[in-house]
Amino acid sequence: MIRSHAPSRFLFAVAALLAAAGSHAQGPDRPAVLKALEARGLRVVEEFKVGGDLRAFAGVAGDQPVAIYVTRDGNAIVGARLDAEGKPLDDAKLEALVSKPMGDQAWAQLEKSTWVLDGKKDAPRIIYTFSDANCPYCHKFWEAARPWVDSGKVQLRHVLVGVIRQDSPAKAAAILGAADPSAALIENEHKFNNGGITPAKSVPDNIGKILDDNQALMVSLGFRGTPGIVVRDDTGAIKKYNGMPQAAKLAEVFGPR
Numbered sequence: 001m002i003r004s005h006a007p008s009r010f011l012f013a014v015a016a017l018l019a020a021a022g023s024h025a026q027g028p029d030r031p032a033v034l035k036a037l038e039a040r041g042l043r044v045v046e047e048f049k050v051g052g053d054l055r056a057f058a059g060v061a062g063d064q065p066v067a068i069y070v071t072r073d074g075n076a077i078v079g080a081r082l083d084a085e086g087k088p089l090d091d092a093k094l095e096a097l098v099s100k101p102m103g104d105q106a107w108a109q110l111e112k113s114t115w116v117l118d119g120k121k122d123a124p125r126i127i128y129t130f131s132d133a134n135c136p137y138c139h140k141f142w143e144a145a146r147p148w149v150d151s152g153k154v155q156l157r158h159v160l161v162g163v164i165r166q167d168s169p170a171k172a173a174a175i176l177g178a179a180d181p182s183a184a185l186i187e188n189e190h191k192f193n194n195g196g197i198t199p200a201k202s203v204p205d206n207i208g209k210i211l212d213d214n215q216a217l218m219v220s221l222g223f224r225g226t227p228g229i230v231v232r233d234d235t236g237a238i239k240k241y242n243g244m245p246q247a248a249k250l251a252e253v254f255g256p257r
Helices: 010-025 032-039 091-112 136-150 168-176 181-190 205-220 247-254
Strands: 043-048 055-061 064-070 076-078 115-118 125-132 154-161 228-232 238-242
Touching: 032 043, 032 064, 032 076, 043 091, 055 091, 064 091, 091 228, 091 238, 115 136, 115 181, 125 136, 125 247, 136 154, 136 181, 136 247, 154 168, 154 205, 168 181, 168 205, 238 247
Parallel strands: 125 154
Antiparallel strands: 043 055, 055 064, 064 076, 115 154, 125 228, 228 238
16 A cells, blocks of 8 residues: 655745744844854744743754843853753743644655555554665564554554665655556565665656655655654653664664554
8 A cells, every 4th residue: 555645845835834923933022142043053942931030041953942042131041941850841842833734744755755555554553664665674673563553553654764774765666657566565574685676677757757756755854764763652752763773772663562
């Protein structure tokens, strides 16, 4: 099974989302130091109250939420505010103002991307994985997932990219262009140690665009290689894993058996 929607750029969507929120951080009394931080690549989202002489702002550095504290003299401190026991004070604010909106937007973009189903479509736990048909660690992740997938508890949604070898795009095209992409993906995994699926003779323009869009989405989510794994935890928060998770992390990724 293949799921495809008209693709859109994740970075543009998140920029629009945070730009709307960022209007709360604008105004005539906006500290000048925020402009200097933005020139260094930090994005200011919204001000929140912390009391005392500090002004606090939620922001984003790369794809990570950060807190910015502006002192009375106009200087800024970027980091965590801790209580007397060393516990962060403002994580809940950053979660509400930055992490959750970004996570929800990321999940929506993954749902709208072109992916290949591996497992039962009604399996309750959904895991997106950026996969390359030639990636040995993607194959290891596929193997590790079998007990959860075969029991109907997990469905993997493979967002295919073609980045590892010269024939990776052609192998992705063989899967995406098959009459049954899910079966073609399984064929590639079963034959992986013997070279995998036979590459397509050419990569059609529409599939080339899918691969480009998938790679752009992968990079925008902070992944620089495969597999790049995204799942929601029991609270609904987005969790991301770069590369093949360690054995001790598998239950965290896949959930209970």
